[in-house]
Structures are given as structure tokens and as C-alpha cells.
Amino acid sequence: MLHFKMGRVVFLVTIFALLAAACGAPATEAPPEEFVFGVILVGPKNDRGWSQAHYEGGLYVEENLPGARMIVFESLNPADKPEATLEGVVDDMVAQGATLVITTSDEFEEDTVGAANKYPDVTFINASGDDAWSEGMDAGVAPSNEGNIMGRMEDMKAIAGCAAALATETGKMGYLGPLINFETRRLTASAYLGARYCYENYRGLNPDDIGYTVTWIGFWFNIPGVTLDPTEVVTGFFDGGADVVLSGIDTTEGIVVAGQNADQGEKVWAVPYDYEGGCEEKPEICLGVPFFNWGPAYLATAQAVSAGTWTQSWDWNPPYWDDLTDEVKTNVGWVDGPGLTAEMKAHLDDFISGLASGDIVIWKGPINLQDGTPYLAEGEIASDNQIWYLPKLLEGMEGSSE
């Protein structure tokens, strides 16, 4: 009996082995003139958010660097692919001739260091990380073949906050936050500072009267039963008297719920996030959308690696202030939404040109942390380090700091 069963197993194994022999496909080695680079995404490449922006950055490299070929790996996270590891994916990319591998999530930070140590001849970029920052908390962690790239989204979030302050009639706004870390804290704080500036300088109102509530749902998008339901959170904002919702999450619940409220005759607005087309859900109530544009930085990196001139750096890339929608030049962008009135738009443009010229600096003291601890003294301008590693929310913001 047992013998019979084992015979069956042997048979299956034989079939598999025969197929293996028959399928011994030719290896696809890269011809020398080809430049192969890998892009590893934490989510799907068509998520209309964070991962799609990186994927489009990779496509931009393919279009603009002759001979460039991207290998993309989507949804590398233990929920979607429990069997996949960053190291295994990198192994395969390198075997296919990749000389540059871009890992596009802070979730990959540690594993990228491991992969970079394993392949010293391959250049690694961990987007949004800080391991290669010589003044950062993790200085010295990244080997010399690993760099970091991030866009200065803080400036765009300040614009988003300004737009919200220009539109609000109740003086209350809600920020739909993902999970709490340095990045998400500094982004919502930037929006708050932008809102304060514009409320005071363009509306002539007291910025201390702004009601600014941050609710963290627990992750970058809704996971039923795990995160707070963003739809309910946004509904809660409006029920509590807010009339603008700023989104910090990857998905579109903010503008969708705002749109439903608007359809019922309420005067509300939304500022989506991440994806340039974010306003499409409900254009007439959309004040605008801040987005990432990774193409230029990735192209520059690919060119440098291809030419052999790349050196380690930590790049926190600024916007191209002359045109925030210029996909060739800007690293982060802002698109005006149809919800802005002409008057709001005039003020917002003034704010943007102030930021561009340096006349307006929102990260300037006095700024206190949420618990009242002084963070920046009167007139003190925050260093990159102080912005990047913001330890708590700011005074005047409601919501959890950690």
C-alpha cells in the first residue's frame, strides 16, 4: 500500500523533472549596451498612489535613457507575497544584469542594506530612507553603494495646508493620517504650518483659532478590521464641523466622502494626495493635489550609474518652483484644483512664490511641540534634521503624536 503511494510520488517528481529538462530555457543575459535596472514596489504598480508614482518614474528612465530596461517587482509585502524576500528579488534582478536597484519603501530599509552589502558592485537606492545621510540618525549604516532619494513633499503639503486655510469657512480642518512616524508627522505638521501662515496673512484671522485634527487610521490604506475606516473618519471630521479634509493616505476616501457631502448641499472641500490625477474623483470641490514625481531623480541616478560617475548621497530633492507641474524638472509637484476660486488662487500663487523666493519660511520659530516644549526659538529656522526627525506634532494640532 505504502509502496504504491510512494510510486505515485516518484511518478509526479519524474514528470516535473522531465518538464524541467524540456524547458531548459536559454538564459536571457543582457547585451552589454543595455542598462538594466530594477524597481521594487511595496504595492501594485497601478495603485494610483505611492507605488504607481515610482513605477512611472521607472518608465520615465526607460523613455529617456537609451538602452534602459526596467525590471519591476510589485507588491513585495508579507501579506501579498509571504514567500518573497527583498534579497531573493534582488538576486534575480542582478542575475538579469541589473546594475541599479531602487527599493521604494521605508519597509525595505534594512533589507536594502543587506542586499547592498551582498552586491557591492550594484548601486542601490532606497527611496524615502535615511541610511545614507551622514547627518542622520542612521549615519554609517548604508554601505558606499547605497544612496537615498526623497522629494521635499513638505513644501507641497504647506501649499495644501494654505489652500485649506484659504477655503475654510468654519476654521476647522481634518487631516486623514496613515500611520505615525517621522515622515507622516513632518508632512502633516508642514500642512498645519502652511495653513497657519495663510489663515493669518491672507484671511487676516488669528491662526490660533484654526481647528486642526489629525486622525491616524493605522496604515497607508484601509484594511478592514485592522485600520480605522477612512470613510468613517472623514465623515467624523465633517460631523465635527470641519469643512476641509486633507488626505495623507494612499487611497481616495477623503475626496470621495467630501464629494458625497457636497452632493447633499454642504460646502466642503478636499485635498487628495500622492497621485497627480487625484482631483478627478470630484473636481469641483478639489483644492489641488500634492504629488511625487520620481522620474527626474531616477533618470539622473541611472545616467550616473551607467556612466560610472555615481557616488553615495542622500538626496532630499526640492521642487522646481517655476513650474510645479513640470515633469522633467520637478521632484514633487502641486496641481491647482478646480475648487479654488480666483481669489484663493491669487493668494495661493503668492504663497507659492514666497516659498520659492525664500521670503516665506514656514518652518521658522517660535514653534512649540504639541506638549508645549519649545522646538524652535523665535526667528530660528529649522534645519533639515529638525524637520526630518520631528519628534511630535506641533502645538495647536489635535491628534496622537506617537
Added chain:
Amino acid sequence: MSLGRIARYLWPAVPVLIALVITGLLLVVFGVSPQAGFGAMLRGAFGDQSRVLSVTAFWVPLALASVGLVVSFTAGLWNIGVEGQIVIGAIAASWLALKFNFSGPLQIIFELLAAMIAGAIWAGVTAFLKTRGKVHEIFGGLALNNLAIIFTNYLISGPWQPPEGGTFRGTVPFPTKALLPLYGDSRLSPISVVMVIAAVVIVFLLLRGSYWGLKLKALGKNPSSAFLLGVSSERETILALMFCGALAGLGGAVRVTSWFDSLRQSISGGIGYLALLVVMLSAFRVLLIPFIAYFFSAVLNGSITLQLRTQLHSSLGGILTGVLVLMVLLFGELRQLKRFSEGRVSSRPDE
């Protein structure tokens, strides 16, 4: 060899071939030659030593959970809750790894034991709900799966979050002595392979040679007459589920102490559900489990390379295994029908 005998040997290959043909056709539809596609999968699974080690490392928890499921299926129980039992085992092992400090090898031994106890208790809750609350084990199990995952998320974003703040990624790495010793740079611990072998042998002997195994079979085939003949269905139901839970919990411990080095957001990611497919494909024969589980692990790991080489979505590997299970079940039913028409009694534990 008679023609009938040859046919009997060929029979099990038919669903495999059909599944391969269907997947191959899908590859053609997406413009990839099946040769290149399957070639990429094979290289991804067995291309070099590190890949084989990776396939084997992923195989261990899958095989442990599957072996456990053979026991609960033999008793006629659909232990969908195996996923949550893996997760809770991982949590228990992590708890000891993060919060306790035992000397030397006691650390890892206690972690593994804690994981088995936690998995058994978690399964025991499902069993209790079934025997006392009349809640079917499928529903109880599903609810407890979600609870285990929510509990993980609470821990890694709350009390166990790393000092630099929660990124929802996981806890800080465990100290080295709280981890299973690994083979080279791989994620495979040779000790964990021994665990699988031991589990297979124990369950094989248990179901084949023990009185308890006999009682489980009686329970699985006909609970009411087993009860009349003096088999306590409550006791056996609870024990069978707890036995499965212990092995699943052990699998969870292997996930955190060798595949990862910390408790992560999705520590299992559906290994329990995969194990259910493995067991169905095995027709509940424990000696087939390691091979089928290895096949699953190879296909999944191969799909990573498939995605990278062809830029197709890597769910193709899932489609291959899914179609395979469907085909095997379908062919099993056909054979069952044939036997039935010949007047032979069904021997399937779930009937």
C-alpha cells in the same frame, strides 16, 4: 504490466498535466512562451543553492501546518483556523524572544514550546466553540484568524513597536540566541527540517498505529455512530484541533525565528490557507504532505522569478496551484463516482 495497471499509475498525472496545460495556455495568451515561463519558474525554484534553501525555508511552516491539518481532517474537522494558529504561535514565540531571557538553548526551546501551547489553546477555543457553543469550526476559525491578525497589528504598532516609532513593519529584531540557528546566509534552519520529519513520523504512527488514531477516524467517518460506540466526540474534537494548533503554532515560531528575525505585520500571509490546499491535494495522506508542500513552495518561489523574467503578474503561480487542486479534487470525485458505481464504500475522511 497490464493496461489497467498502467492506467492506474498514469491517472494521478492527468490532473497535473491538465493544470500545466491550462497555465501554459494562459502564458500564451499573455504572449509568453510556456517554455520560457516554466523555465523561469524552475530556475527560480531550483536555479542555485540559495534558491533551494529559500524554497525549503518557506516549506517548513507550510509542511508543519499541513501535517497538523491531516489530524483534524481525519477527525472530520475543517480547521480553517490554522492560519490564526500560525499567527498566534508566532506571537507567543515573539513574546518570549522579546521579554524573557533564558540561558543558552533554553531560550529557543521555550519559544518553540510557547508557540505550540499558544497554537493549541487558540485551536482549543475553536473546538470549545464548536462542542459547547455549536459554532461550526469554519466560522469560529475564521473569526479567530482575524483576531490573531488584529492582535499582531496592535502589538507591533503599540506595546511592541520599535523605539523609533511604528512603521507597521514589525518589532525590533530578536537577539541572536532567541533565533533558530541558520544554515549559512539562508533563512533555513536545519533544526526546523528535523521538526517537519518528526511531525510527519509522529502523525503517521499516530493515525496508523494508535488507538487514538482509530477513534479520530471513527469520528471523522460518522460522528454519531462513533459516539454511540463510546468515542467521546467532544474530547476527540478538542484534542484533534489542539494537536493541529500546536503544529501550526510551531510553524509560526519558525516564521519569526528563522524566516524573519522579528514579529512582522503579516507573519503568515496565508500559509494556513495554502496548507488547506496542500492537504486536500494529498487526499489526507500524511506521507504525501512533505512532497506536495514542497511542490507548492517551489511553484510560489518560482513565480517570483517568473514575474521578474516575464513581467507577468506573479499570481500565475497561484493560478497553477489553484487549478491543480481543482483538477485533483475533480478527478478524485470522478474516481469516487466510479468506485461508488462498483459498490465500494467511500473512504474519504470528510464524508
